[in-house]
Amino acid sequence: MSVLFRNCFRPTCLVLFVCLITSMVSAETATLIFKNGKVITLDSKSKIAEAIAIRDGKILAVGSNAEMKPFQREQTKVVSLDGKTVIPGLIESHVHALRAARGELIQPHQELNSVAEIQTWIREKVKEVPPGRWITVPRTDITRLKERRRPTPAELDAASSTHPVYMNIARKNVLNTRGFEMIGIRKEGDKLAGAKVIFDEAGKPLMMEGGGGAISKLIPRETVPPEATREALKKLHAIYNSVGITSILERGSRVDEYREYELLKEQNELTVRMTMTIREQLRSAEAVREFTKKLGLITGDGDDWVRVGPLKISVDGGIHWGSTRLSEPYGEKRIKFYVLEDPDYRGDLAYSRELMAEIFEEGQKLGWQMCCHATGDGSVNEILSALEEVNQRLPVKGRRFCITHAYFPSDESVKRSSNLGVCYDTQTYLFYRDADAINQIYGPSWVNRFMGLKMFVDAGVPVAINSDHMNGFDPDHSMNAFNPFLALYIAVSRRDIYGDVYGPQQKLGREEALRCMTSDAAFISFEEDKKGTLEPGKLADLVVLDRDYLTCPEEEIKQIKPLLTVLDGKVVYDAAQDSGT
Numbered sequence: 001m002s003v004l005f006r007n008c009f010r011p012t013c014l015v016l017f018v019c020l021i022t023s024m025v026s027a028e029t030a031t032l033i034f035k036n037g038k039v040i041t042l043d044s045k046s047k048i049a050e051a052i053a054i055r056d057g058k059i060l061a062v063g064s065n066a067e068m069k070p071f072q073r074e075q076t077k078v079v080s081l082d083g084k085t086v087i088p089g090l091i092e093s094h095v096h097a098l099r100a101a102r103g104e105l106i107q108p109h110q111e112l113n114s115v116a117e118i119q120t121w122i123r124e125k126v127k128e129v130p131p132g133r134w135i136t137v138p139r140t141d142i143t144r145l146k147e148r149r150r151p152t153p154a155e156l157d158a159a160s161s162t163h164p165v166y167m168n169i170a171r172k173n174v175l176n177t178r179g180f181e182m183i184g185i186r187k188e189g190d191k192l193a194g195a196k197v198i199f200d201e202a203g204k205p206l207m208m209e210g211g212g213g214a215i216s217k218l219i220p221r222e223t224v225p226p227e228a229t230r231e232a233l234k235k236l237h238a239i240y241n242s243v244g245i246t247s248i249l250e251r252g253s254r255v256d257e258y259r260e261y262e263l264l265k266e267q268n269e270l271t272v273r274m275t276m277t278i279r280e281q282l283r284s285a286e287a288v289r290e291f292t293k294k295l296g297l298i299t300g301d302g303d304d305w306v307r308v309g310p311l312k313i314s315v316d317g318g319i320h321w322g323s324t325r326l327s328e329p330y331g332e333k334r335i336k337f338y339v340l341e342d343p344d345y346r347g348d349l350a351y352s353r354e355l356m357a358e359i360f361e362e363g364q365k366l367g368w369q370m371c372c373h374a375t376g377d378g379s380v381n382e383i384l385s386a387l388e389e390v391n392q393r394l395p396v397k398g399r400r401f402c403i404t405h406a407y408f409p410s411d412e413s414v415k416r417s418s419n420l421g422v423c424y425d426t427q428t429y430l431f432y433r434d435a436d437a438i439n440q441i442y443g444p445s446w447v448n449r450f451m452g453l454k455m456f457v458d459a460g461v462p463v464a465i466n467s468d469h470m471n472g473f474d475p476d477h478s479m480n481a482f483n484p485f486l487a488l489y490i491a492v493s494r495r496d497i498y499g500d501v502y503g504p505q506q507k508l509g510r511e512e513a514l515r516c517m518t519s520d521a522a523f524i525s526f527e528e529d530k531k532g533t534l535e536p537g538k539l540a541d542l543v544v545l546d547r548d549y550l551t552c553p554e555e556e557i558k559q560i561k562p563l564l565t566v567l568d569g570k571v572v573y574d575a576a577q578d579s580g581t
Contacts, residue, residue, distance in 0.1 A: 030055050030071040032540075032569060037081030038548060041534040042088055042519050046511060052086065054540040057568040061536055084563065085548045087514065088534050089246030089541030090484045091521035093425045094404060094466035097240075097250060098257050100473070101232035105224045109472030109479060110138050114146035115155050118167070122159035129163060134179070134219045137167035139471060139479055141320040143437035148337070150174050150207060166215055170338055171321045172198075172207045173215065180205045183214055198339070207339070230264065236473055237271045241573040243475050243483050244543040244562040248272050249525060251404060251425075251468070252279035252312055252373075255295055261306045271572045273541075275302075275309040275525045277371055282313060283355065285362035292366050299369040300526065304539060309525050310371035310402060311363050315356070316348050316379035319407060319434065323348040324376035326408075337441045347376050356386035360401070361394055369526070370401050377408040384416045397421035400462075402524050409452045414459045423524040425464040426451055428490040429480045435496040448503035453491055457512050464521035465491055465513070488513045488549075489558035510550050510557075540569035 030053035039049040041062055053060040053071045060071055072078065103109065112118050118137060125135050142150060156165045156176035164179035173195075175183075183192055188203035195211030240248065250257065253276050264270045278295070282288050288311075292298065301308040317323020322330075322338025325347035335343055351359070356372075363370045374380050380403060387396050402423045407430070417424070431451040439447040449455070456463040465487050472478030476486065491513040494501050508516070522532030531539045544564040547556060565573035 028060075028071055029073045030060050030068070030076050033068050033072055033076055033078045034081055034086060034544070035065045035068060035078060037084055037086050037544070039086040039534060040088075040511075040514070040550065042511070042515060043533050043535050049534075052534060052542070054566075054569045057540055057570075059534060059536050059538050059540050062534055081544060085545045085550070086534070087244075087543050087545065087549060088518040088532055089539075089543055089565070089567065090244045090517050091247040091249070091464070091532065092240065092245045092466055092469070092482060092484065093249045093464040093517075093521040093524065094251040094427065094468045095248050095482065096252060096468075096470040097236055097248060098229070098233060098253065098260065100469060100471055100478075101236050102224050102229050103471050104236075104473055105228055105232050106222045107136070107138065109474075111472070111474075111477040111479070112138065112140045113144060115151045118151055119155065119159040122156070122165060126160050126163055131162045133163060134215075135160065135163050135165045136219065137165065140167070140169060141434075142170040142337075143320055143434045143441075148437060148440070150339075153177055153180065153205065164218075166219070168212070171317075171323065172209055172339060173211055174207045175205070175215075179215075182218060183211070226260070230260065230269075233260075234264070234269055234271070238573070239473055239475065240482070241271050241565045241567070242562065242575075242578065243485070244545075244565055245482075245484060246272060246541040246543070246565065246567045246572075247521075247527075247531060248274050249309060249425075249466075249521075250274060250276045252277055254278070255297065258297070258306070258308070265305045270305055271567060273305055273307075273531075273539075273567075275307045275527070277309045277312045279312040279314070281350070282311075282359055285358050288359055288362040288366065288368075292368070298367045300367075304530060307525075307527075310369040312371040312373065312404075313351065313356075313359065314373035315351055315383060316374055316376055318375050318405075319430075319438070324407070325349050325374070325379035325382075326376045327378045327381060334441055346378055349379060349382065351382075353382050353386045353389070356383060357389045360386060360396075361390045364390070364394060364396070364399055369399060372401075372403050373405060374403050375405040375407050377406075377410060377413065380406050380409070380413055384413060384420065384422070387420050387422070388416070391420060400524060400526065405468075407451060408446060408449055409455050410449065411455065414455045414461055417456075417461050418459050423462040423464075424456060425466055425521075425524060426453070427468045427480060428453075428465050428487045429467050429482075431494075431502075432486070432490045432497050433480075435502050436498055436500065439502060444502075449506070450503065452503065452506045453508050453513075453516070454506040457508060457516075462520045462523050463516055464524050465516040466521070483558070484517055485549075485560040486558045488517065489554070491516065492557060493554055514549065540566060542566045546575075 032054040035051040041047045049062045050064045051068045052062050053068050164182050165176040167174045185205045188199045192211050195208045197208040198206050200206045258276050261274050297308045316325035329344045404425045467480045467482040469482040475483040491508045494507050519532035522528040543562045546561045563575045
């Protein structure tokens with residue numbers, strides 16, 4: 001080797017060696033370390049750690065304070081948790097956030113729990129709205145009203161006789177006298193195209209089924225500029241962050257709404273990760289193919305911020321509307337409550353078993369994860385039968401077919417679901433608000449399995465708990481309330497809003513419940529390798545709590561407040577800054 005070569009080779013090697021060591025040190029240096037805490041990892045061993053190290057938006061290490069020291073350098077920010085509890089970032093697996101954002105701009109949501117509260121709300125609205133202009137009452141469910149019935153025209157008249165008032169509740173349109181007059185309904189015998197008017201004993205209009213089209217022609221449709229909607233959506237996402245939510249599943253949207261999220265991501269304005277369910281009432285295999293081709297998207301497209309989830313169809317109605325598909329006739333009590341006629345009515349079923357099988361099979365062949373809205377046990381049974389038919393030709397297990405709602409599971413339906421690898425997402429807040437009505441109208445055998453979470457968990461069937469948030473910005477008083485710690489409290493206690501316990505055998509343990517909002521919620525959208533637990537290599541999404549979720553008194557679970565919410569290794573909510581301290 002020449003002297004010249006040796007003289008060049010040695011310094012070059014030294015430079016390369018220094019660069020390599022620097023690179024290795026840099027790669028193993030945490031940007032942020034939380035120590036002196038109680039880190040609930042939710043890993044396969046349910047490990048409780050003391051500290052967690054983060055770098056480049058991912059978890060670098062989890063363990064003891066001492067085990068974090070190799071990752072700490074001068075530039076590392078170290079935060080002492082002083083014994084505070086850390087949990088994985090919460091996944092709200094069923095929301096309609098864009099809808100809520102638009103709705104709040106048009107008319108802020110108000111929770112109304114009685115006829116008196118409806119009247120008070122109308123009287124306040126009268127002060128704002130010019131005489132003669134329609135007043136539309138915010139969505140209120142009949143199961144949640146103190147009176148457990150629709151308000152009468154006379155009760156609406158008592159709130160306003162100067163403005164036409166309109167309220168849609170449980171698939172019936174209720175109007176005040178002025179409202180009925182404006183659509184030409186004054187006395188028995190008057191008719192409205194597309195509507196069935198129900199009159200009282202005196203021959204006065206009481207309510208009507210249908211006719212919404214005629215009413216909508218009289219009520220100006222308000223539009224919201226896209227820019228305003230985006231600002232409202234960002235505000236809502238910030239509220240989600242304030243209660244510990246780091247990921248959401250938009251559970252029934254269109255492609256244009258997916259593009260809105262892509263735009264927010266491009267502008268670096270997202271503070272939640274979003275997986276979108278595309279909803280379309282497709283009626284044939286050919287329709288599935290054409291829709292997919294036109295859409296240009298499929299399950300799994302996107303990235304860790306904005307991602308395509310399943311393709312969804314709605315199979316039945318709902319318990320609030322009197323259209324949930326049951327395994328038995330509604331019978332006298334339910335018919336009277338919902339103001340129906342046919343005693344043999346079992347609820348709506350939008351798809352035959354054969355048509356569902358055709359759509360499920362085609363969707364699966366094209367690469368879709370499939371999802372169904374099904375609230376009643378009758379509709380769930382039909383879906384499972386359709387899947388069993390598909391499974392004879394095309395293996396279903398592993399595709400994580402998801403049924404959303406499924407309020408009345410049975411041992412048999414859960415067993416069939418396990419065999420098919422079916423997943424569920426359901427809403428504990430509905431138990432909180434509606435269990436008392438279900439007990440009265442459906443009966444004890446129904447309320448005891450209403451939101452039967454333990455059946456799913458014990459059978460190893462993945463189930464995510466969520467809110468179905470669709471209106472309002474208040475975490476505790478929206479339609480539906482999206483405070484995840486209230487959801488966890490309900491799952492653990494089985495207490496409704498009145499403090500009564502129904503179906504105590506369906507209570508979950510605290511860790512079981514937490515998994516339903518973290519690891520199981522990630523699993524149902526094929527994201528369990530990225531989030532849902534606090535393990536090295538996963539996304540650095542976590543929440544620091546003001547008290548210990550695992551050991552605090554049960555009644556305090558719903559009072560838990562996040563101190564910090566961390567998304568992608570960055571703080572997106574800080575309670576100290578939010579309170580101005």
